[in-house]
Amino acid sequence: MASEYVLYMSGKNEKILQAFLGGKARARIVKLFLHHPSLSINVEGVAKRVGIKNKECNGVIKELSNFGFISVIKQANVSRRKKLRKSRSIRIIKK
Amino acid sequence: MKKRLIRKRNHTKFTRHSVSDKLYQLNKRCSYLNELKNFVLRLAPPTFPRIEKDLYKLGRIKLAVVTGIFLNLKDTRVDLMVVGDGIDFKKFTDFIKKLEGDMGVELRYVVLGTDEFKYRHDMFDRFVLDILEYPNRRVINRIAFSC
Numbered sequence: 001m002a003s004e005y006v007l008y009m010s011g012k013n014e015k016i017l018q019a020f021l022g023g024k025a026r027a028r029i030v031k032l033f034l035h036h037p038s039l040s041i042n043v044e045g046v047a048k049r050v051g052i053k054n055k056e057c058n059g060v061i062k063e064l065s066n067f068g069f070i071s072v073i074k075q076a077n078v079s080r081r082k083k084l085r086k087s088r089s090i091r092i093i094k095k
Numbered sequence: 096m097k098k099r100l101i102r103k104r105n106h107t108k109f110t111r112h113s114v115s116d117k118l119y120q121l122n123k124r125c126s127y128l129n130e131l132k133n134f135v136l137r138l139a140p141p142t143f144p145r146i147e148k149d150l151y152k153l154g155r156i157k158l159a160v161v162t163g164i165f166l167n168l169k170d171t172r173v174d175l176m177v178v179g180d181g182i183d184f185k186k187f188t189d190f191i192k193k194l195e196g197d198m199g200v201e202l203r204y205v206v207l208g209t210d211e212f213k214y215r216h217d218m219f220d221r222f223v224l225d226i227l228e229y230p231n232r233r234v235i236n237r238i239a240f241s242c
Contacts (some may be wrong), residue, residue, distance in 0.1 A: 017135065033121040034135050040120040061119060069131075071122040 025052045033070055038072050040073050141197045147234045149190055154182035157209050159235040164200055166230055175204040176226050178212040178238065209238065216240055 017027040028050040033039065041049075047057035064070045110128070122128075141159070150156050156179035163174035175194075177187075187206065195202050205226075215223045 011175050030131065031135055032121075034132050037121045037123065042118055044115075046119070064102070065119065068122055069128075070119045076122045089154050093151045 023060075025056050025062075026049065028052070029064065030069070031059070033064075047062050112220075136215060141194060141241060143232065143234050146194070150177065150235060153177075153179075153186050153190060155180045156182070156235050157238040158212070158233065160226060160231045160233050162229055162231040164198060164202065166232065168230060169227055172222065172225050173203045174206050175202060176206065176207070176223075179209045180209050182206060210240070213240070 005042065010028065014024075014027070017031070018024050021027040021030055029046060032050055033079045043058050043061055044054055046061065050057065061070065125131075143165075146161065147159070150159050156177060158176070158178035161174065162168060162176075163171035165174060184206075191202060191204060207223075212223065215218040216227075
């Protein structure tokens with residue numbers, strides 16, 4: 001990902017953006033996605049980059065997702081378990 | 096009779112991470128995307144007097160030339176050229192970051208010492224001459240040179 005230079009505006013511009021988009025978190029998240037259109041990221045990543053709490057970020061992302069501004073692109077492996085290869089499963093066949 | 100034994104794998108416990116499973120991306124088919132983009136990216140850019148005021152705080156600045164993205168020009172070598180002595184580079188980096196945040200793009204800038212600038216200018220260095228010959232605006236001009 002590119003540097004995070006786009007996330008923070010100077011006072012006046014940031015205030016304008018916050019006023020129109022309804023809150024600091026929303027303004028920053030919208031800005032992040034607009035400046036990096038091809039970025040695919042999870043909630044924690046967004047929260048870390050934008051500088052807000054995970055819980056708040058989760059709520060805002062849900063809203064934006066419902067609005068249609070962002071979309072879910074991938075459901076990652078839930079248990080984080082590595083996919084098993086066939087050759088690893090040992091079979092003992094007895095006659 | 097065939098007996099088929101399948102040795103079960105020792106299942107280790109996988110602790111579930113707190114990291115969420117879903118990855119999000121900008122929906123390019125969103126109907127208000129262009130409007131939002133225009134609104135966010137075209138908020139009032141920093142004015143030249145403000146840049147001048149900020150630059151004075153960084154050190155003994157003799158010359159500051161803005162071109163490129165500041166004047167809506169595309170084919171320029173750099174966007175900002177600063178000539179001066181005793182520049183606090185930590186402050187300068189912060190200043191650039193702030194400016195990049197306002198502009199919404201990565202800036203190309205060059206910082207030169209006064210002696211180096213004079214030397215380059217006197218020997219008709221292509222880089223310096225290109226910056227000074229292309230359309231530009233001198234935010235700070237306290238140096239005597241002919242161009």
